[in-house]
Amino acid sequence: MAMLAVFALGLLVDSWMGWPVLAGAFFVIGSAAAVVYVRPGDLLMVTIVPPLLFGIALVAVKAATATGNVVLSISEGTAITLAEVAPWLFAGMALALVIAWARGLRGCVRELRQDLRAAGRPATDRPATDRPAADRPAADRRADATVGPPPSAAADVPPPGP
Numbered sequence: 222m223a224m225l226a227v228f229a230l231g232l233l234v235d236s237w238m239g240w241p242v243l244a245g246a247f248f249v250i251g252s253a254a255a256v257v258y259v260r261p262g263d264l265l266m267v268t269i270v271p272p273l274l275f276g277i278a279l280v281a282v283k284a285a286t287a288t289g290n291v292v293l294s295i296s297e298g299t300a301i302t303l304a305e306v307a308p309w310l311f312a313g314m315a316l317a318l319v320i321a322w323a324r325g326l327r328g329c330v331r332e333l334r335q336d337l338r339a340a341g342r343p344a345t346d347r348p349a350t351d352r353p354a355a356d357r358p359a360a361d362r363r364a365d366a367t368v369g370p371p372p373s374a375a376a377d378v379p380p381p382g383p
Contacts, residue, residue, distance in 0.1 A: 223251075223255075224251045224252075224254075224255050224270070224271060224274050225274045225277065225278055227247050227250065227251035227254075228244075228247060228248060228251055228271075228274055228275045228278040228279075229278040229281065229282055230247060231243050231244045231245075231246065231247025231248065231251075232244050232247075232278055232279055232282040232302070233282055233286075234247075235302070236282060236283075236286045236298075241302065241305035241306050242309075244302065244305075244306050244309070245305075245306040245308070245309020245310070245312075245313070246309065248271070248275055248306065248309055248310060248313045249309060249312055249313035249316060251271065251313075252271040252313040252314065252316065252317040253313070253316050253317055253320060255267050255270075255271065255317070256268065256317045256320045256321045256324070257320060257324075261324055261325045261328075261329075262329065264321045264324060264325060264326045264329050265326065265329040265330065265333060267317075267321070268314075268317055268318055268321045268326065271313065271314070271317065272310065272314065275310070279299055279302060279303070280295065280299060283295045283298040283299050283302070286298075
């Protein structure tokens with residue numbers, strides 16, 4: 222929330238005074254501060270979030286300060302402001318990535334990669350019939366399609382009787 226407030230403040234001052242440098246400087250300051258003060262385990266998220274929050278703050282400020290045709294004013298103001306602060310956005314992201322890399326972003330990326338690889342592997346400790354069909358070999362899926370319910374399901378049904 223603090224990052225969003227910093228971005229909104231910079232954009233409001235830019236709107237009122239016509240100094241796009243302030244909006245860009247506030248982006249750089251907010252992005253760098255977020256990467257410096259966050260826990261090392263959250264570095265991956267904090268390196269992705271600043272541009273999204275800046276975009277949200279930008280549209281909100283342009284909507285709050287719009288005059289005339291609101292939709293045209295918001296879209297035009299957003300495009301012009303993004304063009305004016307683009308170098309600042311690149312500089313802020315580069316600085317945030319450099320700081321995050323020095324604080325351990327590489328370990329966060331490695332951990333994410335390992336988690337994604339582990340999530341993509343089928344569980345081999347379960348019997349083939351207990352695994353979802355997509356995780357089983359094609360031969361097992363064809364056999365299930367031609368045969369009735371698995372043996373465990375048939376054993377749970379009581380026999381018909383008087």
